[in-house]
Amino acid sequence: MSTLEEHVDVGVPIDKAWDTLHRVENYPRFVTGVREARTEAAGRAHLGIEASGRSREIEAELSDRQAERVMEWHTTGAPDLIGSFSLQSIDDNHTRVQARVEYDPDTVREAFGGPKGFAQANAIERAVRSDLEHFKDCVEQGR
Numbered sequence: 314m315s316t317l318e319e320h321v322d323v324g325v326p327i328d329k330a331w332d333t334l335h336r337v338e339n340y341p342r343f344v345t346g347v348r349e350a351r352t353e354a355a356g357r358a359h360l361g362i363e364a365s366g367r368s369r370e371i372e373a374e375l376s377d378r379q380a381e382r383v384m385e386w387h388t389t390g391a392p393d394l395i396g397s398f399s400l401q402s403i404d405d406n407h408t409r410v411q412a413r414v415e416y417d418p419d420t421v422r423e424a425f426g427g428p429k430g431f432a433q434a435n436a437i438e439r440a441v442r443s444d445l446e447h448f449k450d451c452v453e454q455g456r
Contacts (some may be wrong), residue, residue: 314395314416317438320411321445324453327400330408331382333452334398337375343447345440357389391418410448412441 339349349361382400395415
């Protein structure tokens with residue numbers, strides 16, 4: 314498994330960032346390739362994704378450690394992905410959002426296509442960084 318960690322500082326209080334992160338239906342606004350997202354029963358989410366010309370439906374289980382401001386997730390089928398979002402208050406009006414993703418490069422390539430090896434790792438890193446910047450724009454503009 315490969316692990317990627319990226320973070321972004323957003324200009325909103327931790328509660329606002331936390332609430333925005335938990336609105337799964339808003340993920341298409343800031344997660345590249347997500348065309349549809351909805352919350353389902355028992356802490357599950359359904360995502361309709363399009364990547365490299367391929368459409369996929371992905372189910373994920375979400376769990377919270379509310380007191381620590383950590384939301385963990387993992388896919389329930391292929392591709393096997395595990396991740397978390399951790400929020401840390403910087404001050405009353407700023408929050409650090411850290412994303413962590415664990416993935417098997419071969420599995421991701423089979424599921425979504427794209428480059429191999431080092432190029433794939435760079436592409437995933439750029440996508441996560443871009444998604445965090447889109448999240449920042451979304452939460453700061455109150456969309």
